[in-house]
Amino acid sequence: MELTSEEVRHIASLARLGLTDEEVETLQAQLGDILGHVNQLNELDTGNIPPTAMVIAVQDVVAEDEPRPSFPVDVMLANAPERKGNYFRTKAVLGYET
Amino acid sequence: MSYEPVIGLEVHAQLQTRSKMFCRCSTQYAGAEPNTHICPICAGFPGVLPVVNRRAVELATRVGLALNCEISPSSRFDRKHYPYPDLPKGYQTSQYDLPLALRGHVTLGDNGQQRRIGIVRVHMEEDTGRLLHRSSPSGEVYSLVDLNRSGVPLLEIVSEPDIRSAVEAREYVTKLRQVLRYIEASTGNMEEGALRCDANVSVRPVGQAEYGAKVEIKNLNSTRAIERAIEYEIRRQIEALESGDGVRQETRGWDDAAGVTLGQRGKEYASDYRYFPEPDLPPLTMSESRRGEIHRGLAELPDARRERFVALYGLTPQDAADLTLTRETADYYEAVVAELREAAPARLAANWVRGPLFGLVNRDNLAITDARVSPKLLAELLRMLHDGEVNATAAREMLEETYRTGRSPREVAVERGLMQVSDASALGPVVRAVLERNPKAVADFRKGKQQVVGFLIGQVMRETKGTASQDTARTLLLEELSGSQAGAP
Numbered sequence: 150m151e152l153t154s155e156e157v158r159h160i161a162s163l164a165r166l167g168l169t170d171e172e173v174e175t176l177q178a179q180l181g182d183i184l185g186h187v188n189q190l191n192e193l194d195t196g197n198i199p200p201t202a203m204v205i206a207v208q209d210v211v212a213e214d215e216p217r218p219s220f221p222v223d224v225m226l227a228n229a230p231e232r233k234g235n236y237f238r239t240k241a242v243l244g245y246e247t
Numbered sequence: 248m249s250y251e252p253v254i255g256l257e258v259h260a261q262l263q264t265r266s267k268m269f270c271r272c273s274t275q276y277a278g279a280e281p282n283t284h285i286c287p288i289c290a291g292f293p294g295v296l297p298v299v300n301r302r303a304v305e306l307a308t309r310v311g312l313a314l315n316c317e318i319s320p321s322s323r324f325d326r327k328h329y330p331y332p333d334l335p336k337g338y339q340t341s342q343y344d345l346p347l348a349l350r351g352h353v354t355l356g357d358n359g360q361q362r363r364i365g366i367v368r369v370h371m372e373e374d375t376g377r378l379l380h381r382s383s384p385s386g387e388v389y390s391l392v393d394l395n396r397s398g399v400p401l402l403e404i405v406s407e408p409d410i411r412s413a414v415e416a417r418e419y420v421t422k423l424r425q426v427l428r429y430i431e432a433s434t435g436n437m438e439e440g441a442l443r444c445d446a447n448v449s450v451r452p453v454g455q456a457e458y459g460a461k462v463e464i465k466n467l468n469s470t471r472a473i474e475r476a477i478e479y480e481i482r483r484q485i486e487a488l489e490s491g492d493g494v495r496q497e498t499r500g501w502d503d504a505a506g507v508t509l510g511q512r513g514k515e516y517a518s519d520y521r522y523f524p525e526p527d528l529p530p531l532t533m534s535e536s537r538r539g540e541i542h543r544g545l546a547e548l549p550d551a552r553r554e555r556f557v558a559l560y561g562l563t564p565q566d567a568a569d570l571t572l573t574r575e576t577a578d579y580y581e582a583v584v585a586e587l588r589e590a591a592p593a594r595l596a597a598n599w600v601r602g603p604l605f606g607l608v609n610r611d612n613l614a615i616t617d618a619r620v621s622p623k624l625l626a627e628l629l630r631m632l633h634d635g636e637v638n639a640t641a642a643r644e645m646l647e648e649t650y651r652t653g654r655s656p657r658e659v660a661v662e663r664g665l666m667q668v669s670d671a672s673a674l675g676p677v678v679r680a681v682l683e684r685n686p687k688a689v690a691d692f693r694k695g696k697q698q699v700v701g702f703l704i705g706q707v708m709r710e711t712k713g714t715a716s717q718d719t720a721r722t723l724l725l726e727e728l729s730g731s732q733a734g735a736p
């Protein structure tokens with residue numbers, strides 16, 4: 150399975166990764182191999198098997214709408230690379246507002 | 248050339264649950280310190296186990312049913328990937344190809360002129376956190392992240408491109424909000440962000456079947472903004488077509504202060520969400536019996552209630568529409584009617600609720616449920632009015648006093664001397680005094696000028712500050728006039 154270098158750069162940009170030309174080349178081969186491996190599975194005849202999104206047979210796992218205490222803010226922020234007051238602080242990402 | 252706008256709306260509504268969609272953090276974070284309502288699940292830490300909120304599914308199903316949708320027997324969550332710091336996991340847990348509800352509609356207008364707007368789908372997802380963009384004294388731009396809102400149950404309601412004008416778009420959102428409130432699925436409060444709207448707008452020459460290039464407008468935070476932004480965008484697109492520039496498919500943001508839509512940069516990959524089934528959440532099923540149970544628990548919807556008010560209480564369609572605008576108002580009105588026990592017409596109650604009472608609560612920006620005039624007190628007042636114990640002017644004065652103080656209207660009427668006097672022995676002396684003071688009118692009457700009776704009744708009313716019964720006053724006046732005539736030489 151061949152991936153173009155444009156496709157690799159596009160995937161990298163979706164993940165906000167900057168790649169050197171050498172890395173693009175390396176990943177082009179590696180991602181191609183992975184796709185090739187997955188494509189082998191497509192050779193199986195699955196005509197009689199219903200599609201599934203879940204490999205274990207569970208469904209309808211729900212919880213009652215009863216609030217429970219949240220975590221202390223200092224615990225939640227303990228591993229934050231940067232904080233300011235009670236906020237996580239991060240580099241601004243502009244132009245991708247939702 | 249004349250153009251036709253084609254508009255579809257995506258509405259996001261927060262569901263009114265007590266806890267979040269996939270964790271049990273409280274949704275009551277309004278006014279709280281940032282990041283005090285979060286846990287490893289809604290903060291997107293690795294290795295956690297989200298669990299679906301049962302109530303959220305029930306409320307979402309209610310919405311699907313209220314919008315005449317088919318409820319899917321089986322639905323599923325997917326991961327929608329995009330990198331933005333308001334989304335701590337790097338993906339939003341949403342529903343993609345197996346949403347909860349499909350193919351419904353909303354009806355706009357009333358019996359006179361109805362328009363049906365199709366609903367493509369209703370699906371469940373989670374709200375994002377909030378970002379504050381800041382810059383440091385050295386000019387570095389950074390963002391502060393508050394995840395209190397992250398994981399709040401959110402519903403996305405996608406309409407068909409059936410909307411044909413900015414006004415209709417506003418009507419659609421207003422209607423949707425009314426339904427959401429009726430069935431207590433969402434507060435629908437746009438100022439607080441509980442209801443948000445994106446619009447897809449294109450224009451095409453009238454008669455053309457294909458759609459024009461579609462522009463998505465973000466950031467529509469009020470019904471007024473929806474109407475203004477779409478109005479603006481339609482005009483902008485028509486001008487772009489006529490000038491030969493053409494319309495580019497893009498995402499634009501609405502700048503409310505400037506009253507314009509502006510192109511947003513960096514959206515070229517926005518559709519590349521790489522959805523895949525959420526492995527942490529098993530599918531949801533909806534049995535016929537569970538669906539029926541939720542359907543039976545659904546409150547009467549505004550359209551049905553409006554039609555019932557016309558049929559049952561004999562109201563005009565406009566009165567019925569006004570009284571069913573919110574569930575609270577409709578409940579209030581029906582409580583008044585129940586308290587009246589048919590001692591006064593339901594139409595009289597309608598006039599007084601949507602006239603003088605609405606006037607007072609709107610003036611003070613109060614909810615009708617907060618008014619001190621309880622349905623019972625209003626019914627007491629209406630009964631007195633209908634029985635002729637007080638006249639309409641007095642009833643208004645009583646209403647204002649009861650509204651202000653919550654006191655019984657009867658008490659107010661007695662204390663202020665507003666009760667109608669229809670007792671002949673009480674009115675007799677007043678009538679005789681009026682005749683004595685108006686000899687000219689009496690003489691005119693004897694010459695055959697019947698009209699002076701009206702004038703004399705007016706005098707009696709003035710004398711009694713409007714509390715005299717007009718019927719009694721008339722009878723007594725005619726008796727006195729004919730009596731004195733007979734006695735004349």
Ligand SMILES: [Zn+2]
Nearest residue numbers: 270272286289
């Ligand atoms: Zn949480």
